[in-house]
Amino acid sequence: MSNDRRLDIEFAYTSFQDSCRDLFSLHYRCRRPLGHHGVHAAGFGEHRVRWTHHQDHDLDTPLPTH
Numbered sequence: 820m821s822n823d824r825r826l827d828i829e830f831a832y833t834s835f836q837d838s839c840r841d842l843f844s845l846h847y848r849c850r851r852p853l854g855h856h857g858v859h860a861a862g863f864g865e866h867r868v869r870w871t872h873h874q875d876h877d878l879d880t881p882l883p884t885h
């Protein structure tokens with residue numbers, strides 16, 4: 820299974836409310852599950868984007884509390 824296919828499935832099973840929502844741009848917020856490992860990702864097909872969070876940017880959404 821390709822990494823893109825894996826992300827498609829991850830997105831499909833993650834509601835927006837349960838997603839990471841790290842901000843990439845006005846149109847893209849991370850759609851991976853909250854607390855995921857590795858890069859943030861959003862979008863489908865050729866619009867798929869991946870990014871790492873910049874430490875000097877504030878988090879757009881609060882970190883989960885454990």
Ligand SMILES: [Zn+2]
Nearest residue numbers: 839841849859
């Ligand atoms: Zn993320």
